[in-house]
Amino acid sequence: MKAALITGITGQDGAYLARLLLNKGYKVYGLIARRSTDTTWRLDYLNIKNEVDLIEGDMTDLSSLIRALNFSKPTEVYNLAAQSFVGTSWEQPVLTANVTAVGVVNLLEAIRLTNPAIRFYQASTSEMFGLIQEPMQSESTPFYPRSPYGVAKLYGHWITVNYRESFGMHTSSGILFNHESPLRGIEFVTRKVTDAAARIKSGLQSELRLGNIDAKRDWGFAGDYVEAMWLMTQQEVGDDYVVATGKTTTVREMCDIAFSYLDLDYQDYVVIDPKFYRPAEVEVLLGDPTKAITKLNWEPETSLNDLVRMMVDADLQRVKQEVSLVAGV
CATH class of the missing domain: 3.90.25.10 (UDP-galactose 4-epimerase, domain 1)
Structure with missing residues (x-):
């Protein structure tokens, strides 16, 4: 049985991805930060809370990430954890940098040290394009982030590319355009x-x-977009893909x-x-999903x-x- 570790499992995308992987027969683990209030309502909403194993950990704590990997022994890791609200990133830019940027290299380093064969997915974002340089944004469009969130995500994106090229790891980035759902x-x-x-x-x-x-x-349905995340980790080599409706x-x-x-x-x-x-x-923001459509055989349905x-x-x-x-x- 394949096993997957999802950071940010209590978020919109994490919950939909967990359901998708469970339906595909995975053993699903989720990294969850310690909070004084219950943050698992989305898992309850999808009726999967009792089907996933939650592990306490934090993206800013490398040792906790290593422990989570050693415990779950995943074949795939999906990094969806972030301070993900653009507006808050101007109010809390340092927190955004620590979690959304440095947290990515913490997780990549934990994977490299424990099992570099793990396939890794990084949740990149259309906010990295920011001040758009082309009418439609594709994988080759230059980035110009316009918020601390976009800047932090850009670091996470490039460090994912760097670990793929430096260490031969199977790492992929999904440059997802806006995707929504009742769990937003x-x-x-x-x-x-x-x-x-x-x-x-x-x-x-x-x-x-x-x-x-x-x-x-460019708005799509989160339930459609998590399918693209999974498809990226199933490819022979890691790569970067724009996921959008066009x-x-x-x-x-x-x-x-x-x-x-x-x-x-x-x-x-x-x-x-x-x-x-x-x-x-x-x-x-307007995405060009041609690469995802042709190489992943993915397209939005909603x-x-x-x-x-x-x-x-x-x-x-x-x-x-x-x-x-x-x-x-």
Whole structure:
């Protein structure tokens, strides 16, 4: 039986990837940082919490990573751990660097010291492109990150390439463009929109405050994108792949999809608030997934309309449960 260790298993991608690997017959281990509150709700949501083995560890602690590897003995390691919210990276740039950048080399070094035959996946990001140098971004597009998060991710990306070229390790980076789901954190704009639409429809909220709603992003479904992660580790050699839909949509258009699904007009509720603008804005991101499509035989299956509606339905259900709990029903 193959075994996999997933860092960041309690996040959106970690939970979907864990479910995918379990369905493929893997023994799945997850690295989980010590917290005073339970962070495993996404595993509960997918009904897989009791099927994965959680190991305490931290990306900033090399010794804990070595222990986790020795305990799990994985054939594949998926590094999804990060301080992953772009906005927070300006407020906590040092933490972002320690976890999102240095944490990657800690894990790679732990693998090299314990079992360099382990296949490694690094979660890179379209935020590395930042101030875009080409209309569509591919694996050969120059990087120009515009946030401490993007800069930290760029280090993680290049150190992954470096360990592949320096030590012959099977390391791959997935340059994933924006991918969402009902498991997305409430601080991210897509979930903020779908949650607000559900609350406004239910009479629990009167407005939605956003920043730059004309920013364009390439949005896909996280459940589709984790399949690409797995496919990368199955290739004969490691490589880097852009994972995207090849279509771009504004935040404004995404608001329209979410609100109109509930027979609401987003223009009646969205308020532009300058405090939500980024210090250095990324206006457009549009991925070219040709390499992933041709070499991995992967392609996205979920449309943006279906994705947003899926998220709205999930948030409506959450709001209904919340109201029932308050009412004591």
